Amino acid sequence: MHERLMTQPHALRSPSKANSEKPLLVCFSHLRWDFVWQRPQHLLSRAVRHYDVLIIEEPMFKSGIKPHMDVSARPQGVTVAVPMLPEGLSREDVIAEQHDLVEALIGREPSGSRVFWYYTPMAMAFTSDFECDLCIYDNMDELSLFRGASQELLDLENALFSRCDLVFTGGMSLYEAKRSRHRSVHGFPSSIDFDHFSQARSIHEDPEDQAHIPRPRLGFFGVVDERMDTDLLVEVADLRPHWQFVMIGPVVKIDPATLPQRPNIHWLGGKHYKELPRYLAGWDVGFMNFALNEATKFISPTKTPEFLAAGVPVVSTPITDVVRPYGEKGLVEIARTAEEVVAKVETILARPRDAWLAKVDRHLAQGSWDKTWAAMHRLMLNAAGDAAGDRPAAASLPTYATTPAE
CATH class of the missing domain: 3.40.50.2000 (Glycogen Phosphorylase B;)
Incomplete structure (x- = not known):
């Protein structure tokens, strides 16, 4: 059983985090934390040493429910939040509901220092007007090449490249493909426990x-x-x-x-x-x-x-x-x-x-997930000083990110 937490606006109300002095790291992920243990879990279970880590997953749909956020703790020290939405919503309403639920959970403007960490560009559709001190895209795969990838995904990834301060890639071939798209791209191939x-x-x-x-x-x-x-x-x-x-x-x-x-x-x-x-x-x-x-x-x-x-x-x-x-x-x-x-x-x-x-x-012996996280964290600390001032405004989002085409 996972420990269920109360959800209140603008904060995580876990007793262990209520007085935390750590910055908040909010991860937007297309992968379920409880699915296959892979790169996000390896990295973010180590990030808890320095951050209060909140994983916001893609929504789950059930009939006859009101929109709410299901928030629960995991043994690794992270908190997982899943938007629970009623079935039958339009794409536009799904985006709007996710936006409102995330805003209720963490606030549009941070009450303290916070980092946004994206695995899915699709989350830009409902987070582009939220403020953060540092924005990171950990690019695991070339998502545009996966079966069923949409033009919206490509456009939102372009918007994420414009917004983020650091881009990490899950391999060196992906680094070579992406290094010309951002001023600060860093290759971090799969490591080992x-x-x-x-x-x-x-x-x-x-x-x-x-x-x-x-x-x-x-x-x-x-x-x-x-x-x-x-x-x-x-x-x-x-x-x-x-x-x-x-x-x-x-x-x-x-x-x-x-x-x-x-x-x-x-x-x-x-x-x-x-x-x-x-x-x-x-x-x-x-x-x-x-x-x-x-x-x-x-x-x-x-x-x-x-x-x-x-x-x-x-x-x-x-x-x-x-x-x-x-x-x-x-x-x-x-x-x-x-x-x-x-x-x-x-x-x-x-x-x-x-x-x-x-x-x-x-x-x-040359590598480990501990070493990978340490190298990433050094880059994050170096980038944090002037990151917000350099970040473009969210106006570069495609218009259908909040009003999808029919």
């Missing part, structure tokens, strides 16, 4: 739903969506029917009924972050079968260093931010076709691991 994932190296007991699956096992964990090359999975599974493919993760934006079924493909569903080392401990090879499409052009998969920290060798399709640096350093095997995947896996299964693992550990 080494202590958590390295537990897999000393675990020798399988979870119940994996224990019956024979070896060798090739595993994937993460969101299952249009970024996964299921055709490649089928081809490899058919070429090596005695290999077992363990696929972990929630299915999003695609019909689960379309997932390929084979005796040696095992869809185990989503697992909690804390459970992942137990599953990885029983895998012989990690399989990152990403499709090569627009949605994966600039991704920097967090799972790459997580596999490595767990001591699991990886075969990946040639995603740019996997090839550089992991493929070039010989830490990850790169394969484009099913035949290449088979050859790479057979190489991994036959080779000794000690020399490879020593090289992995030398590389992983």
